[in-house]
Amino acid sequence: MDTQTLRDAMPDRIRAERLVLRAPGRADIPAIAALANNAKIHAMTTLPYPYDQKDAQAFVESFARSETEHAYAIVLPGDALIGMVGLHLYPDADPEIGYWLGEPYWGRGYGTEAVGALIEAARATGHCAMLRAKARSENAASRAILEKLDFRIVGEAVSGCGSHKDVPVATYELPLRVGPA
Secondary structure (H helix, E strand, C coil), X not given: CCHHHHHHHCCCEEECCCCEEECCCHHHHHHHHHHHCCHHHHHHCCCCCCCCHHHHHHHHHHHCCCCCEEEEEEEECCCEEEEEEEEECCCCCCCXXXXXXXXXXXXXXXXXXXXXXXXXXXXXXXXCCEEEEEEECCCHHHXXXXXXXXXXXXXXXXXXXXXXXXXXXXXXXXXXXXXXX
16 A cells, blocks of 8 residues: 555545544644543553653654654644544555544544544545554443444454553454445
8 A cells, every 4th residue: 555645645634523633733732741641541552651741742743744644633623632543554554543532532422433534534535445443452442433433353462562562452444445336
């Protein structure tokens, strides 16, 4: 897969019913740090803990829109940041969706709405035939989001690397119809 073509085709802003997805910027650093500095989020994601302003600054300035990432801030009307969603883009691999929401916004359907909007934007580019996602096996909420959006589990394995080495992880796939029907 040509990740540069997909990245270039992705919109700058994605509108959903209650949310807007947009590029994270320097003004978002305090909100990202405040929301991501949460042991419960760390326990279910690859985000470090503690998570401080320097982590948020590095994310915004170096990683959010890099060669291997295409991240969007999830914002409510009025531009209140509530989390992040994006695509991990690696050469010769299908894009992988990643996301997290600040704890005050859990259980309101925002995760499903944000991930669903990103799926539709990727589909609309015509440059993506398959999306992948991973969730810790014990993360019922994240797995429910993926399953509501028609991702199908393709396996479970113990993570071999990263901050959650030796943790069971479920892998999902979502084929996207591209081209004419």
